[in-house]
């Protein structure tokens with residue numbers, strides 16, 4: 001469970017262009033669910049996602065992960081928590097050209113010191129799970145958009161994260177690929193992973209795979225709606 005209490009974030013503090021991107025956010029992200037942050041451009045979705053994913057620190061407020069207050073931890077502890085707990089999927093996928101699918105997938109596993117053979121076995125299981133086993137050795141620039149996204153999902157899962165974070169993940173996908181991506185997220189949530197996305201894509205926000213939608217406007221949370229019909 002991720003909890004935020006009174007989160008505020010300022011950019012360029014004390015300068016003429018000081019800007020409060022988040023103005024006091026309280027929220028709880030439910031475990032093993034798909035949550036979406038939505039809102040107009042500039043409302044603070046990405047800023048909030050970077051704080052939820054421990055990629056950035058709030059200016060004020062508390063972040064609690066499974067009951068532990070992690071807001072004040074030194075950077076090296078935060079880096080370790082990020083590596084162990086979170087998987088990230090970026091809008092442009094951020095795959096490394098010139099490397100194969102499997103090499104891209106195992107990259108985030110190296111800092112943890114897991115032996116390469118073990119990482120390869122894990123990557124192969126993930127590739128098989130996402131019907132990509134046959135593309136294992138293909139250089140990522142040879143892959144289609146949908147295949148690249150599935151490689152990005154495998155890479156995000158290589159450290160077996162509890163929480164999967166994705167910023168505008170369907171921005172570069174057509175409707176069919178977006179629907180496939182959402183179905184994968186549903187499966188991951190049902191297997192116990194917490195999924196957090198930002199999106200203004202109605203296909204995502206209104207999708208039946210989404211459990212909860214947080215609406216942001218001008219750096220504030222204006223509405224939280226549990227959208228899925230059957231919350232067990």
Ligand SMILES: Nc1ncnc2c1ncn2[C@@H]1O[C@H](COP(=O)(O)OP(=O)(O)OP(=O)(O)O)[C@@H](O)[C@H]1O
Pocket residue numbers: 011012019020021039040041042043044045046047048
């Ligand atoms: N590093 C930064 N320095 C200064 N201002 C920033 C910085 N990052 C974000 N902002 C500002 O904070 C506000 C919120 O940005 P954010 O990227 O979180 O919005 P968003 O809702 O994700 O928008 P979009 O949908 O366009 O991606 C914007 O006005 C943006 O210009």
